[in-house]
Amino acid sequence: MTAFTALLARDMRIAIRVGGGALMGALFFLIVVTMMPFAVGPDLNLLARIGPAILWLGALLASLLALDRLFATDHEDGSLDLLMMGRMPLELAIAGKGLAHWLTTGLPLVVISPVLGLMLNVELKALGAVALTLAAGTPALTFIGLIGAALSVALRRGGLLLAVLVLPLTIPVLIFGVAAANAAILGGAAFGPPFTILCALSLASLVIGPFAAAAALRFGLE
Amino acid sequence: MQLSAENLTCERGGRTVFSGLSFTVAGGEALTITGRNGAGKSSLLRMLAGLVRVADGRLVLSGGEAEATIAEQAHYLGHQDALKSSLSVRENLAFWTAYLGGAAEAVPAALEAVGLAPLASLPAAYLSAGQRRRLSIARLVAVRRPIWLLDEPTSALDVQSQDRLAGLMQTHLAGGGIIVAATHGPIGLAAPRELRLGQ
Numbered sequence: 001m002t003a004f005t006a007l008l009a010r011d012m013r014i015a016i017r018v019g020g021g022a023l024m025g026a027l028f029f030l031i032v033v034t035m036m037p038f039a040v041g042p043d044l045n046l047l048a049r050i051g052p053a054i055l056w057l058g059a060l061l062a063s064l065l066a067l068d069r070l071f072a073t074d075h076e077d078g079s080l081d082l083l084m085m086g087r088m089p090l091e092l093a094i095a096g097k098g099l100a101h102w103l104t105t106g107l108p109l110v111v112i113s114p115v116l117g118l119m120l121n122v123e124l125k126a127l128g129a130v131a132l133t134l135a136a137g138t139p140a141l142t143f144i145g146l147i148g149a150a151l152s153v154a155l156r157r158g159g160l161l162l163a164v165l166v167l168p169l170t171i172p173v174l175i176f177g178v179a180a181a182n183a184a185i186l187g188g189a190a191f192g193p194p195f196t197i198l199c200a201l202s203l204a205s206l207v208i209g210p211f212a213a214a215a216a217l218r219f220g221l222e
Numbered sequence: 223m224q225l226s227a228e229n230l231t232c233e234r235g236g237r238t239v240f241s242g243l244s245f246t247v248a249g250g251e252a253l254t255i256t257g258r259n260g261a262g263k264s265s266l267l268r269m270l271a272g273l274v275r276v277a278d279g280r281l282v283l284s285g286g287e288a289e290a291t292i293a294e295q296a297h298y299l300g301h302q303d304a305l306k307s308s309l310s311v312r313e314n315l316a317f318w319t320a321y322l323g324g325a326a327e328a329v330p331a332a333l334e335a336v337g338l339a340p341l342a343s344l345p346a347a348y349l350s351a352g353q354r355r356r357l358s359i360a361r362l363v364a365v366r367r368p369i370w371l372l373d374e375p376t377s378a379l380d381v382q383s384q385d386r387l388a389g390l391m392q393t394h395l396a397g398g399g400i401i402v403a404a405t406h407g408p409i410g411l412a413a414p415r416e417l418r419l420g421q
Contacts, residue, residue: 006320010309017308078302081273085293087323 003088004096011100021066026108029062033116044121051120052130052181056174058116059109059134060141064166066105067145068152068159070097071217075153080217090217095210098146106138122185129184129191133198137177140202143209144169150213153220173201223249223285223368225270225292225400231278232265239265241278245417249285249368252391252401252414261420263404264301267371270402271298286368296369297322301377303358307347311338314346315360324365332364335390337383351378363390370394372403376410384410 015022036054037047074080083093113134114127122130148166155161179194224246231241239262247253255263268274270281272293283292305314316329333339336356341349349357355378362370370391376384388410391401395411403409 003321003323006317010306010313010317013313014306014308020308076302077306078300078304079306081268081271081298081300081302082304082318082322084273085271085296085298086321087290087294088321 003086004092007083007093007096008100011097012104015066015100015104020104021069022104023108025062025065025105026112028065029058029109030112030116032058032061033119037119048121048123048185051117051122052133052185053178054120055113055117055122055130055134056137056177056181059113059138060167060170060174062109063106063138063141064145064163067101067142067149067166068162070101070146070149071153071213072149080153084217090214091210094146094150094213094217095206098143098209098213102139102142106142109138110135126181126185130181133177133180133184133195136195136198136202137173140173140198140205141170143202143205144173146209146213147216150216151220153217173198176201223283223398223400225281225283225369225402227279227281229279230266230269230276230281232262232269232274233277234265234274238277240419243279243419247400247402247415249398249400250395252395252403252411253417254409254411254414255402255404255417255419256406257419263419264373266419267298267373267402267404268300270369271296271371273298283369292369295367296371297362297365297367298371298373299358299362299375300373303354305346305349305354305357308345310343310345311349311357312342314357315364318361319364322361322365322367328364332360335363336360336386352380352383355379356383359387359390362394368399370399370401370403372401372405372409374405375403376405376407 014020033054040046071080074083084090086093110131113131117127117130145166148162151165152161176194176198180191180198183189183191183194226246228244230243232239245253255266257263265274269276270292272291281292286295312329315333316326319326319329333342336359338353338356338360375387379387391411395401
């Protein structure tokens with residue numbers, strides 16, 4: 001087993017064991033989306049119109065939920081020191097941790113989004129499109145979040161700081177995610193352009209996130 | 223193989239912890255670092271492990287792998303055990319073995335060497351402080367790296383485990399390895415050289 005797959009397997013295993021945060025994001029997502037019709041009323045047309053925005057906001061908040069502990073737990077138990085002493089570049093190790101986090105937190109959001117879409121009166125044929133936008137966009141949320149997680153690693157109440165740091169950076173993802181989802185549901189605008197930009201944001205954050213997070217960790221642990 | 227430090231200076235939080243520190247350790251030798259609390263013993267070990275920036279001076283390893291940094295050829299046993307409570311004893315060690323570049327076959331033997339083989343399937347959450355310490359020592363046995371950086375390695379260990387650790391250290395030295403250990407007392411090595419900080 002290579003160092004990368006070992007780290008990936010270990011982080012996923014910790015996430016799905018007792019005390020891990022694997023399904024917390026999905027449950028939070030479920031609750032946020034369930035409460036929304038109670039807040040805005042049972043007007044089906046209104047729900048259908050704001051449905052994609054609700055799904056995307058819910059996914060955004062849910063994907064940040066467990067992120068603040070990503071490096072903090074490794075920092076507290078000394079694992080981070082050893083992760084830095086491996087033969088694998090720290091950037092790659094961070095990418096592995098980010099991937100494990102997305103597989104256990106982001107992917108469940110994508111999988112349950114069609115069910116939640118039904119609750120918001122999203123048309124059947126558009127459910128797949130919304131899930132597709134989430135699948136393309138949630139990696140960006142995780143990998144942008146890595147930067148905030150690395151910056152807030154040594155702080156005790158890092159969770160709040162993480163949200164303050166990361167949420168503004170995710171605005172482009174939100175804009176193009178909702179635009180693509182709306183195009184799929186309401187028609188009128190083309191689905192392709194916003195979706196391609198969403199994919200581009202994800203790919204760019206896959207590259208920038210680990211490098212920025214590694215720089216932040218190295219600087220912060222001095 | 224020889225690890226040498228020339229005029230090392232360490233700064234933490236704007237304060238100079240030590241400066242002008244020079245020493246040399248050759249393969250097969252052990253160096254113990256002693257000194258009062260706050261003299262910079264742990265900082266020196268973390269500096270050797272590449273976890274603290276070298277403010278001034280330099281560290282040179284001759285006779286090691288040319289391509290790898292000192293940190294990549296060293297084991298660091300710090301105050302924390304780097305164990306995950308929800309993983310079993312075996313899973314914890316197997317992860318670090320794979321991550322640090324060792325072979326999976328070395329895991330059972332390493333658990334045997336620290337006397338944890340009967341507890342291999344137990345989640346690490348149920349281990350005592352001494353057992354956690356032994357599990358992190360098993361990492362040093364499972365993956366071969368020539369330099370051992372040990373920060374008070376005998377803390378929390380009972381007499382039998384201290385003897386076992388001394389045996390492992392002697393084997394490591396006999397194989398040409400280097401040990402740099404921060405300690406307040408004897409760690410069971412015959413004639414280690416001593417570096418006294420804070421004088």
